Amino acid sequence: MQVKDIMTEPVTIDKSERIGHALDLMEKNGMRRLLVTNKDKMGGIITTRQIARVLGTRKSLGMPASSLHVAAATLDAVIKVLPDMSVDDAMVLLQKTSVLVAVDSDKILGWVRPRDILAAVNLSGQASDAMRFPLTANPNDRLVHARRMMLDRNVGRLPVVEAGRLVGIITERDVAKSLRAFRDLNNTASKQYARIYNLLVSDVMTHDVLYVYTDTPLEEVKKIILTENRGGLPVLNRKEEVVGMITRRSLLDYLVRTR
Numbered sequence: 001m002q003v004k005d006i007m008t009e010p011v012t013i014d015k016s017e018r019i020g021h022a023l024d025l026m027e028k029n030g031m032r033r034l035l036v037t038n039k040d041k042m043g044g045i046i047t048t049r050q051i052a053r054v055l056g057t058r059k060s061l062g063m064p065a066s067s068l069h070v071a072a073a074t075l076d077a078v079i080k081v082l083p084d085m086s087v088d089d090a091m092v093l094l095q096k097t098s099v100l101v102a103v104d105s106d107k108i109l110g111w112v113r114p115r116d117i118l119a120a121v122n123l124s125g126q127a128s129d130a131m132r133f134p135l136t137a138n139p140n141d142r143l144v145h146a147r148r149m150m151l152d153r154n155v156g157r158l159p160v161v162e163a164g165r166l167v168g169i170i171t172e173r174d175v176a177k178s179l180r181a182f183r184d185l186n187n188t189a190s191k192q193y194a195r196i197y198n199l200l201v202s203d204v205m206t207h208d209v210l211y212v213y214t215d216t217p218l219e220e221v222k223k224i225i226l227t228e229n230r231g232g233l234p235v236l237n238r239k240e241e242v243v244g245m246i247t248r249r250s251l252l253d254y255l256v257r258t259r
Contacts, residue, residue, distance in 0.1 A: 003090050004083035006120045007102050007110030010035040014159060015043050015071040019054065022046050022070050030229045032156070032173065033098055035111065036074045042108060045099060046076040048172045049156060055179035056147050056196075083109055091117055091256050114248040117203035119226055121255065123218035130218060130254035131244030136161045137170055146201050147175045159234040159242050160205050160232045166234055166242050168205035178204040211236055214243060218254075221246055 012035045013022050023035055024046060036043040050073040079093055083102045087100050090100055091114055100107040126164055137158040138147045147157055160168035182195050211234040223249060224233065232247030 001087045001120065002102070003081055003085045003087065003102050004109070004114055006116045007083070007112050008116055010099075010101070010108065010111040012037050013046065013070055014038070015069065016075060017070045019068045019070060019073060020180060021053055022073075023048075023051060023176060027088075027174075032231065035107060035108070036070055037101075042078060042080075042103075043071075044072050044076045044078055046070055047098060048176050049151070050075060052147055052172050052176040052179065053151055055176060055183060056144065066231060075156070081112075081212065087117065088259060091252060091259070092151050092250055095256060114252045115226060117255070118222050118248060118251055120200065121160055121224055123251065123255070125218045125254070125258075126214065127212050127216045127218065127221050127235050127246050128178075128214040128244070130221075130250050131214070131246045132250050134234065134242050134245045136156065136242060137205075138162060139167060139200065139205065141199065141201045143170075143175065143178065143199040143201055144197055146170055150175070155245075156231050156247070157245070159209070159245065160201055161242055162254065164241060166209060166211060166240070168207050169209045169234065170205040171231065172203050174204045174206065177256065197215065209234065212246065213238065218251070222251065226250075 011025060011029050013025055015036050015038050025034055033045055033047040036046050054073045079097050079100050080103045081100045094114060095099055100112045113133060135153055135155055135158055137160050139162050141158055157169055157171040159166055160170055210228060213236050232245050233243050235244035235246050237243050
């Protein structure tokens with residue numbers, strides 16, 4: 001199986017567009033990243049994580065999201081591959097980046113994300129085989145602290161745990177959307193900072209959480225992640241305690257390990 005067999009059409013945005021428009025496009029298409037173009041040529045990738053990073057910096061306080069350009073949150077490094085690359089080789093490369101772009105000379109043919117790989121393969125094993133150690137948040141944590149943890153530890157979501165029980169989940173998309181909403185109030189920088197600093201995880205987290213158990217078959221985990229378009233799921237033991245997180249990327253890592 002080759003890259004050309006599983007690649008999908010990327011959703012693109014010009015680097016001169018606004019960050020708010022990028023978030024709207026992501027929401028409309030159920031995506032966490034867009035391919036950035038510059039006069040119809042590839043210019044990089046913009047992700048919800050990068051938007052959350054930019055919107056949370058003091059440097060941009062006082063500026064509404066509508067005034068910030070996509071270029072301010074674009075990652076320039078994009079790995080280009082040929083359409084006849086094997087999927088096995090693509091898996092290994094995807095461990096180093098968030099997306100591969102298939103090209104023919106300078107023409108963009110498609111892209112490959114972890115979800116495109118997962119949709120094309122079968123998985124054996126159970127959730128405990130592919131889960132990672134869970135970083136968690138508390139509902140009373142400040143949103144800025146949860147955001148910092150996500151950025152520092154390079155994770156896209158945190159299970160929210162209170163008294164040892166799962167009560168919600170907060171994602172980089174939740175962070176980006178909430179920061180955008182507060183910035184668009186057009187307050188002064190000091191007022192924006194005060195409002196954002198006082199936001200709690202409980203103010204923006206999702207309460208209705210999908211989760212799996214340690215012994216849930218990986219094929220079932222994959223089906224939930226793909227059909228519900230979730231970046232990851234908390235993993236619980238039979239005592240209903242959060243013991244792991246399983247994500248599209250951890251499934252990809254598991255595939256490479258067991259190939």
